Amino acid sequence: MSSPIKTYCIIGDPVQHSLSPLMQNAAFSALGIKSSYISFRVPSRDLKTSIASLKSIGIAGFNVTIPHKISIIQYLDELDNTASISNAVNTVKNDGGKLVGYNTDIYGFIQPLYKRNIDFKGRKVLIIGAGGAAYAIVTALSYEEGIAETIVVNRSSHNASKLVQHALKLGLNTHKEEFGNLSKLASQSDLIINSTSIGLNNERSPIERDYINPNSIVYDIVYKPIETDLLRKAKEVNARVVYGYEMLIAQGAQAFEIWTGCEAPIIAMKKALFGIFGEPK
Ligand SMILES: NC(=O)c1ccc[n+]([C@@H]2O[C@H](COP(=O)([O-])OP(=O)(O)OC[C@H]3O[C@@H](n4cnc5c(N)ncnc54)[C@H](OP(=O)(O)O)[C@@H]3O)[C@@H](O)[C@H]2O)c1
Incomplete structure (x- = not known):
């Protein structure tokens, strides 16, 4: 049978x-x-x-x-x-x-960074978003040695606080900042991760091109469209990009x-x- x-x-x-x-x-x-x-x-x-x-x-x-x-x-x-x-x-x-x-988002998130042999030591990480995917992201990052600091920026400050509490419990040096400071924070970050749904409906990038550091890595976990406005702007300044797909x-x-x-x-x-x-x- x-x-x-x-x-x-x-x-x-x-x-x-x-x-x-x-x-x-x-x-x-x-x-x-x-x-x-x-x-x-x-x-x-x-x-x-x-x-x-x-x-x-x-x-x-x-x-x-x-x-x-x-x-x-x-x-x-x-x-x-x-x-x-x-x-x-x-x-x-x-x-x-x-x-x-x-x-499986924990493995899914970190795998493309491992493929690029990213060294996390001393890196400043900016996470935009504090939803379900962001919890997997902070978990994945908590296994990496030597990250200098992780900053969470989210529309709802309350959700950002909850994610920060979770990340601190995992041993990640994390704090939250206001959404309004996003551009300034982005210009000072080595790894910028968009884990919000911004982009899914072809919305404009939450960070303007001039605030993306060419030496940074920009990771947008939104995968449809393949190239979000954030990734397009990151490529325009020659920053390295990681695609959500x-x-x-x-x-x-x-x-x-x-x-x-x-x-x-x-x-x-x-x-x-x-x-x-x-x-x-
Ligand atoms: N590539 C992949 O394999 C993969 C895996 C997982 C998720 N994703 C994508 O990641 C995105 C988030 O997924 P999730 O499961 O974390 O969703 P979620 O739990 O619903 O969280 C959504 C996040 O986006 C924020 N947000 C939503 N609309 C916004 C807006 N207009 N302006 C600013 N912030 C906004 C929310 O902020 P508030 O807290 O203020 O509501 C929250 O931080 C989705 O697009 C999903 O498709 C991709």
Whole structure:
């Protein structure tokens, strides 16, 4: 008897921008795994009932995106170490009826920086945003030796404070600054990370070009459009850039491995995203 087809999904609001269905279905197909992956828009008010419904239909696993990465924790049965340390979940596996939360954004975020052999010692890091993804980012940075300081700037000062408290507990030298000081702070930073949703709707960069230091690295975790206005401006001043799609692929590969136990077919996943033209330079 052949094994039943497993179903996976991503939940979020908005979720229509997500490239995870394209990437994960390509991965299943490349390895001949009979599974499918779809997206569900789940508004915050429906999160609890939606999780219960996914559990009752025997969903094999799912990803979690904006704005549920923190609020979902209360509805899960167990947390893996990555999720409990970061206090955020982006991947859930149904383990014999138990929903277990993981965080693959930690690995997904740091992987593109490792690929570039970035030395973190003495670096000043600026994180814009304090949502679910930012919790994974501070967790990843807390494992790096010698970062001089990490500054959090966020629209809501209250959310910035909560993230700073979390980062301090992880041993990261962190404090918050006002959103209005963003440009000045950017000009003094070695690594600038946008972890807000700014850019997702082609919004203007929160930092003007003249405030981007050409010696800095600018990392925008927004992956659609591939080149946000922030990255475009960073490239104009010859700063090094890290694309959000690099994190997307790395976090998705680790999620695939958690669900299937198989090594993720990265080439097939990239091909699904970029077609025959390959990765942007
Ligand atoms: N490349 C990847 O693999 C990857 C992985 C994870 C996330 N992401 C992307 O990262 C972004 C954030 O995801 P998340 O899960 O952290 O979302 P989230 O938990 O909903 O947090 C959103 C963050 O963006 C801020 N924000 C939203 N709209 C804003 C605006 N108009 N002006 C200023 N700040 C604004 C929020 O500030 P407040 O606290 O003030 O509300 C908060 O800090 C999304 O675009 C998501 O697609 C990409």
